[in-house]
Amino acid sequence: xxxxxxxxxxxxxxxxxxxxxxxxxxxxxxxxxxxxxxxxxxxxxxxxxxxxxxxxxxxxxxxxxxxxxxxxxxxxxxxxxxxxxxxxxxxxxxxxxxxxxxxxxxxxxxxxxxxxxxxxxxxxxxxxxxxxxxxxxxxxxxxxxxxxxxxxxxxxxxxxxxxxxxxxxxxxxxxxxxxxxxxxxxxxxxxxxxxxxxxxxxxxxxxxxxxxxxxxxxxxxxxxxxxxxxxxxxxxxxxxxxxxxxxxxxxxxxxxxxxxxx
Amino acid sequence: xxxxxxxxxxxxxxxxxxxxxxxxxxxxxxxxxxxxxxxxxxxxxxxxxxxxxxxxxxxxxxxxxxxxxxxxxxxxxxxxxxxxxxxxxxxxxxxxxxxxxxxxxxxxxxxxxxxxxxxxxxxxxxxxxxxxxxxxxxxxxxxxxxxxxxxxxxxxxxxxxxxxxxxxxxxxxxxxxxxxxxxxxxxxxxxxxxxxxxxxxxxxxxxxxxxxxxxxxxxxxxxxxxxxxxxxxxxxxxxxxxxxxxxxxxxxxxxxxxxxxxxxxx
Numbered sequence: 001x002x003x004x005x006x007x008x009x010x011x012x013x014x015x016x017x018x019x020x021x022x023x024x025x026x027x028x029x030x031x032x033x034x035x036x037x038x039x040x041x042x043x044x045x046x047x048x049x050x051x052x053x054x055x056x057x058x059x060x061x062x063x064x065x066x067x068x069x070x071x072x073x074x075x076x077x078x079x080x081x082x083x084x085x086x087x088x089x090x091x092x093x094x095x096x097x098x099x100x101x102x103x104x105x106x107x108x109x110x111x112x113x114x115x116x117x118x119x120x121x122x123x124x125x126x127x128x129x130x131x132x133x134x135x136x137x138x139x140x141x142x143x144x145x146x147x148x149x150x151x152x153x154x155x156x157x158x159x160x161x162x163x164x165x166x167x168x169x170x171x172x173x174x175x176x177x178x179x180x181x182x183x184x185x186x187x188x189x190x191x192x193x194x195x196x197x198x199x200x201x202x203x204x205x206x207x208x209x210x211x212x213x214x215x216x217x218x219x220x221x222x223x224x225x226x227x228x229x230x231x232x233x234x235x236x237x238x239x240x241x242x243x244x245x246x247x248x249x250x251x252x253x254x255x256x257x258x259x260x261x262x
Numbered sequence: 263x264x265x266x267x268x269x270x271x272x273x274x275x276x277x278x279x280x281x282x283x284x285x286x287x288x289x290x291x292x293x294x295x296x297x298x299x300x301x302x303x304x305x306x307x308x309x310x311x312x313x314x315x316x317x318x319x320x321x322x323x324x325x326x327x328x329x330x331x332x333x334x335x336x337x338x339x340x341x342x343x344x345x346x347x348x349x350x351x352x353x354x355x356x357x358x359x360x361x362x363x364x365x366x367x368x369x370x371x372x373x374x375x376x377x378x379x380x381x382x383x384x385x386x387x388x389x390x391x392x393x394x395x396x397x398x399x400x401x402x403x404x405x406x407x408x409x410x411x412x413x414x415x416x417x418x419x420x421x422x423x424x425x426x427x428x429x430x431x432x433x434x435x436x437x438x439x440x441x442x443x444x445x446x447x448x449x450x451x452x453x454x455x456x457x458x459x460x461x462x463x464x465x466x467x468x469x470x471x472x473x474x475x476x477x478x479x480x481x482x483x484x485x486x487x488x489x490x491x492x493x494x495x496x497x498x499x500x501x502x503x504x505x506x507x508x509x510x511x512x513x514x515x516x517x518x519x520x521x522x523x524x525x526x527x528x
Binding site: 075078080100103104106108110112114115116118119120121124127128129131132133137140160161162176177180 | 398399402419420422423424426427476479480482483484485486487488489490494495496
């Protein structure tokens with residue numbers, strides 16, 4: 001992996017101005033991260049003054065090599081990790097009081113569906129979010145069937161999670177956050193470990209969602225197909241943020257950050 | 263590849279399968295209690311209890327031999343009670359010489375031992391029947407709605423969910439070891455016993471670390487969906503008339519077994 005010096009980063013940051021200047025006006029701003037820095041308890045720094053802003057309805061991809069800080073950044077978006085800096089969702093500052101509201105607004109799907117699906121049955125897993133939001137039973141049932149319907153898994157409600165295939169688990173994992181009626185969908189490597197058919201059907205599924213999305217991935221073909229905006233991270237820095245086509249057209253940028261367009 | 267070996271549920275449509283899981287849990291619990299309360303040597307009472315299990319097996323279309331076969335696995339544990347053979351005063355019927363030790367088997371000891379054996383064997387059969395006719399999640403619901411503490415039910419629930427994941431993980435580790443357990447020409451594979459033991463120890467440690475890290479990720483996933491320390495469940499079950507009827511009939515039966523078991527001379 002190439003060593004990135006801060007001097008290089010400056011160049012990229014000027015070459016690709018932050019999205020906050022294009023498209024993220026105050027009125028449409030859904031998610032904003034400002035000057036966020038974070039180090040893990042062992043002292044290893046994972047994020048360096050990261051600033052991004054996602055507008056309502058925007059679909060953005062988060063790419064970069066392993067260890068770039070993508071997952072760490074995502075864990076900040078609903079307050080599971082808290083670093084130095086500012087994170088706002090829907091105009092709300094992340095703090096103890098706002099946390100329940102923010103967790104309902106940010107639908108976070110983790111990379112490994114075995115971590116996401118912790119209940120014995122599919123139905124209970126999809127109902128977990130709404131149940132903990134304090135909704136009544138009728139509304140929970142309605143939301144669970146709507147969410148399963150949306151991912152095309154209605155028949156799976158009573159199935160046991162551990163008997164499903166990886167592709168099925170991924171769909172259910174997405175349903176578990178759709179049932180919370182989120183404002184923004186945050187997915188961590190949704191196509192990792194899927195066979196081509198499962199990958200294709202997941203991409204088609206994501207294509208249909210009208211939701212705002214922030215998706216971390218190594219799948220640049222999917223990025224090109226689904227996400228007009230791309231944010232490149234490396235070693236805890238946001239090194240580029242701009243229109244996908246423009247960034248993908250810069251082979252030296254991609255190569256410098258360990259990315260490869262097939 | 264997944265390990266499915268732990269699922270003991272036997273899918274079928276029968277009266278027993280359709281019963282409310284709460285009824286089945288209560289009946290199983292009381293059945294075990296009733297076995298414990300039957301006096302030593304109450305053979306008729308034990309026989310009737312077994313009849314109830316056979317009835318349940320037939321009604322749940324599992325067949326007569328099903329619980330019998332599955333229950334054998336628990337028999338070795340009953341051998342822990344073997345000491346009562348020698349420790350209860352009574353008429354000597356046999357002697358065993360083990361080194362300097364002379365053990366005397368008494369008739370009262372033998373009676374107690376066989377009764378314990380029969381009790382545990384019957385109890386295990388009922389538990390086998392319960393698990394075979396009730397989906398595990400339903401069982402958890404039943405426990406929750408019978409006011410078993412939530413933390414305990416959550417622990418059982420997580421254990422059930424992740425036993426499979428853990429077993430898969432262990433299987434992958436074993437396979438990785440096997441794949442690298444090669445031998446050069448003319449050499450035997452593997453090292454000394456202490457070396458092998460160390461490898462096995464490392465694997466166990468690895469498994470623990472992986473599980474520990476996974477538990478962290480699961481907790482994050484729970485937090486992300488609004489978990490705040492109390493696990494909530496919804497109850498899809500409701501007691502029907504037939505549930506109450508079955509519960510009442512079995513309670514009466516168990517009560518009568520107790521009476522019959524206490525009639526002297528039977």
